[in-house]
Amino acid sequence: MAAVDTPALVLDLDAMERNLERMAAFARSAGVRLRPHAKMHKSAELARLQLAAGAVGVCVQKPSEAERLAEGGVDDLYLSNEVVSPEKLERVAALAGALAARGGRLALAVDSPLGVARLAAAVAARRAELDVLVEIDVGQGRCGVPVPEGDASAAIALARAVARSPGLRFAGLQAYHGNAQHVRSVEARRAAVAASAERARAARQALEQAGIPVPLVTGAGTGTFAYEAASGVYGELQPGSYLFMDRDYADNERDPAVPRFEHALFVKAEVMSVGPRYAVVDAGHKSHAVDSGAPRVHDPSGRFDLRFETAGDEHGLLWPVGGSPLPALGDAVWLVPGHCDPTVNLHDGYVAVRGGLVEGRVDRLIRVDARGAIT
Known part of the structure; x- marks a missing residue:
C-alpha cells in the first residue's frame, strides 16, 4: 500500500x-x-x-x-x-x-x-x-x-x-x-x-x-x-x-433492524508538514467534497484520534483530539469522505485493494467511467 x-x-x-x-x-x-x-x-x-x-x-x-x-x-x-x-x-x-x-x-x-x-x-x-x-x-x-x-x-x-x-x-x-x-x-x-x-x-x-x-x-x-x-x-x-457508506450516512442513528454497512471508500493522504499543534496532509478540496462537511479521519492502527479541517485546494489540517499524538511526517492518513458521490467525481479511478488498508495489496484499478458526466 x-x-x-x-x-x-x-x-x-x-x-x-x-x-x-x-x-x-x-x-x-x-x-x-x-x-x-x-x-x-x-x-x-x-x-x-x-x-x-x-x-x-x-x-x-x-x-x-x-x-x-x-x-x-x-x-x-x-x-x-x-x-x-x-x-x-x-x-x-x-x-x-x-x-x-x-x-x-x-x-x-x-x-x-x-x-x-x-x-x-x-x-x-x-x-x-x-x-x-x-x-x-x-x-x-x-x-x-x-x-x-x-x-x-x-x-x-x-x-x-x-x-x-x-x-x-x-x-x-x-x-x-x-x-x-x-x-x-x-x-x-x-x-x-x-x-x-x-x-x-x-x-x-x-x-x-x-x-x-x-x-x-x-x-x-x-x-x-x-x-x-x-x-x-x-x-x-x-x-x-x-x-461505500460515506461519513454523512454513517452519522445517522443506526436502526438495529437494518443491515449494517461498512466504510469502503477512502481518500489516502500523506502528512506533508507537521507543526507544534497540527499536521498538514496533501488532500484538500480537489480530492474530496465538503458539501456534507469535512471527512472523518480513519485510523486502522487505533493510535490516533484526529479531527480533519479543510485548509484549501491542496491541504488539510489534522488536529489532535483528547491528547492524541500527531502523525509523523510522511505518514499515510485515511479519510472517509463526507459525501461519496461528488468525491468520486473528482477522481479518474479507484485504487481497489484487498486485505485491508495497511497490510493489503492493490488488486486492480477501476475506472470512474462517468467522471464529469453532468450533461
Missing part, C-alpha cells in the same frame, strides 16, 4: 463486497427489486457487480451518465430525473434504441406535459421506445408532480399523456424523498417515510381508479430503504451510497 501515491481514491473491496451482498440479501428477503443508484460510483464495472449480485438494473441522473455506463456494458438503465432539452432528448432516444437493439432498456422520469411532448417527438424521430415513470413529489420539494391531500389529478393527466404518446410506455411512479435520507434519528426517518409512502399509495390508488394500471412505485435511498420496503407501496429500491 505504500506504493499508492497520494491523494488517491481507495476502495476496500472486501468491505464493499460485504455491503453489496447485505443489500442484495435484504432486497431478496423483502421481496422487492433492487435498482442501485450508479450516480454514486459512476463506474460500469461496479454497476456490473451490482447486477451480478441481483440488481435488476441501475439508476443514473444524467444522459451522459447513461451513455458512459451503456458503453461499459450496462444494459438496463433508469434515468431517474427529468430531461426537457430537445438536444438531450435526442440522445436519450438514440440510447433507448441502441439498448433495445441489444436486448436492454432505458427508462426516464417526467413531471411536465412539455417534457412528455418533447420526449415523444424525439422518440418518434428515432422510431424508438421508452419506459416512462411519472415523478410525484412525496416530500422532497424538488422535482415531481404535486399530490396535495391525495389530489393526483396532475399525475393522472401526465400518465394519460404518456400512455397516448406513440413509443412511450407508462411504467409507474417515481416517488423519492431525498430529504429523509439524512434525518438523523430513526424515529424521525421512519415517520418521514410513512408520510411519503402514504402520498405514493394515495396517488397509485387514484391512478388505478382512473383506469390507469401502475406497474411499479420506485424510490428510496440508503438512509430509508428498509422503511419503503416495509410500506407495501414500493416495489423497487434505489439506494446508492450503501456500497
